[in-house]
Each structure stands twice: as structure tokens, then as C-alpha cells.
Amino acid sequence: MTSNDNSPAIATENLRKRYGKKVAVAGLTLCVERGEVFGFLGPNGAGKTTAIKMLLGLVRPTAGEARLLGAPPGDWRTRREVGFLPEDFRFHEWLRADEFLDVHGQLYGMPKAERQEQIPRLLKLVGLQDDARRKLGQFSKGMLQRVGLAQALLNKPRLVFLDEPTSGLDPMGRRLVRDIIRQQREEGVTVFLNSHLLSEVEVTCDRVGFIKQGQVVRVADLHAMVEGDTEVELRLGKFEPTFLEGLNQFGHDVRANGDQVTLFVQGEEQLPAIAAWIVAQGVKLYALTPRRLSLEEIFVRVVGQEGVIQ
Secondary structure (H helix, E strand, O other), rough: OOOOOOOOOOEEEEEEEEEEOOOEEEEEEEEEOOOOEEEOOOOOOOHHHHHHHOOOOOOOOOEEEEEEEOOOOOOHHHHOOEEEEEEOOOOOOOOEEHHHHHHHHHHHOOHHHHHHHHHHHHHHHHHHHHHOOOHHHHOOHHHHHHHHHHHHHOOOEEEEEEEEOOOOOOOOHHHHHHHHHHHHHHHHOEEEOOOOOHHHHHHHHOEEEEEOOEEEEEEEEEEHHHHHEEEEEEEEEOHHOOOOOOOOOOOOOEEEEEEEEEEEOHHHHHHHHHHHHHHHHHOOEEEEEEEEOHHHHHHHHHHHHHHHHO
């Protein structure tokens, strides 16, 4: 092995990139552990693509440090263990699918016997085994997306970057990619996923990082975050203004609109205490409805309304 197995898959410290007066990445500090699927989320222009290019050694940072699999970005030995599917790919339209993968296998320095074993297996994995001898110029966007995914996995990477891997796929194609990502995780591969499809991120990733204006503003366990952040809707009888202040002890963002009151709490464990407290205040409780937030709603709350994904 060329990399240090005890180090994180990705580690950055105040990574910055400036283009003249424009700051693309302001200070990225991030740690991605081995074997996890990590979602990288942020609005357009937040610096996600620039950050990925710096991690891959394609763009030199202005300041800060980064390590991939324990080595600096761009280290040739580490690059052999990294796969990458870019968002804006341009493949060789005159090549057949199997020829395209064979070219990339040769670039990785893979022996011919290994290429002959890997290429049919990967084409079958992405559902293109019957299209191996078709030229890429005849492929749909979704088919190109899938052959690009096969390319990203060709060298049996230990870390793979997927930039919008499901953007051109139909629901069946998205499910296929989802299953492949889960399989990679089971095999111990680290997947760094950038996607605008938050519903896909929600069912695929272990953790997510939110980036805004070139900085990570929150990193969280996805399951705990989605399960824990709960909106509670109350329908009440008459109450005094001081009653709302008292509700703050159970959560935050308490808001009232007539007899409707909403607040946010961490988990549903507090719901019985909220109900008991309301009754103890002499306020009639007609309805108490918890509602867990989707990742999209959490995204909007974290990065702000101006960061809504289009």
C-alpha cells in the first residue's frame, strides 16, 4: 500500500483559492473518514467544484493544506488509488465503450489481463454490457454518465470523487448508481459525493458537509440530523405572550400565527414534556403534530434562502 491506512481519506486545513480579487474557496477545513459516503452540499457558486479540483491536484491552492489518503494532492502514487467522475465530462465520441475504458486502463498502467477482466465486469455493473461495442457518440446522456462511472471505478480506487453522478439519469439509473455507491462502501471505498439531488444524498450518505461562500458551515451525521431536527406544530386555545417565551425551554424558533404555534426541537423525546407543560399552564392543547425535516429543508435553514438549489 502506498498510503497511510490510519490517516483520514481526506483532510484539509484552511484550504483557500483566490482568482485575482475573487475568493472561490475561503478556508475549507474538512475531515472525511475511510470507508464513508460523504455528501458535499452547497448552493451554486459556493466553491464545491474548485474544492474538488484542489483535492485532486488539478488546481493549486492559494493557501492551506490538504491530504488525500495521507499524501499531498497530486502525488502520483495516490492518484492511482483515486477515481473521479467530473460533472462536465467530455468523452471520446469515436471510441467504443470498451475501447474508452481500455484507454483509461492503459493510462492507469493496468496490465492487459486485468483490463480484460475489469472492463466487462464494470460494463455489466453499470448496465451497459450489451453496448460494449457501441461508439460513445451513439450514447444518450444517461449512458455516458454510466460509462463515466465505470471509468471512475476502473482502477479499483480506495477513494472516488463523484461530481453530480445522477444528473442525467432516470429513476432506474439513479437507483443503479445508489446501489453501486452502497456496494463501494461495503468494500471499504470512500465516496465523496457532490449532488444537487438532495433526495439521493439523503438515502445514500453517512455524513454531509454544508459549504457556503467557500467555507464549511456544518458537518453532521446525516441520520442523526434528519432524525433529530423536528418541527412541532401546536394548535392551542387562548394564551398570553409570556407563554411563547416559556416554550423556548424546549426548543428554538418559536413562532405564533393565531392559534397555531410552531417550534423546532431535537428529537421527539421532548413531546410528552411539552404537552404536560402546556396543560400545566392552563392552556388548552387541541393538537400536537411532530414533523421531521427533510434534508432539503435542513439545507435551506443551514445555508439560507439565497442558497436554495436550482
